[in-house]
Amino acid sequence: MSSVVETVQNVVTPILDECHFELVDVEFVKEGKNWFLRVFIDKPGGIDIEECALVSEKLSEKMDQLDPDPIPQAYFLEVSSPGAERPLKKESDYEQALNEYIHVSLYQNIEGEKQYEGFLTSYDSENLTLLVRIKTREKEFTFSRKNIAKARLAIQF
Template sequence: MRLSKKTDLIRQAVQPAIEGLGFELVDVEIKREGPSQTLYVYIYKEGGVFIADCERVSQEIDPIIEELDPISDAYFLCVSSPGADRPLKTPADFRRAMDTEVEASLYRAVEGTKHVIGTLAAYDEEAGTVTLMLEEGGTLLLQQKDIARIRPYIRF
């Protein structure tokens, strides 16, 4: 089974349990790390995700995943918050990031650059567009298909 099919299968199986505990399922990834694999399940909750939350979700979804058995080799299950600099992938990610600074890496240069920082001003799921307000003024309309990665911008 292809990796994307495995993650989709896992996502569909664990999402109701995660939502039943009051969390949002953000993403599911399977990564090979050395000789073993790790199944990452990223969750979100308004106000933050704590270690006890991760433990509770892990205990709830582990039997579901075991019964499903989508990963034939041994693996580790890691339930985590997606982190402050996680890429924006879902419509919910874009809604949460509205009116905050983001940085976008583009597949091709737009207005002479492949890296843009701006405030997320609009997201249109149907049109597949993202609008950024630029620091230097003006707006930039980007097609989602042209964005390699977009994530919150963290100033140091």
């Protein structure tokens, strides 16, 4: 499936560059009997439905022109905003999330937990540090980036 994702990234990037949009993520997944090609895009101030529709039309047209077809099975194309809980994947994502409230899922437990939410206080190529509130006190946790399964912005309640 990674070749499909790479192909779509290569096809959609010039479209997004032309529109001054950012590619956040691409996923190609099977849910039940159906395949979904999801392309998440953004821009400063957020993306709207008309902009998603524009990219969807242009991407669909370009994908239909590819020979051989990189996705021979039927699929649904979805182009959307990453939403308020945007994934953190690239270095620029972490840079923008500095001092923001984020959610981190780990591969291995740390102090009996695999999920943490807190403020991203620092990061580098090997670690990231969160300030986590535990009941009435705050504690800093530093996580190895190799142990992070997923990281995303989070909404604080």
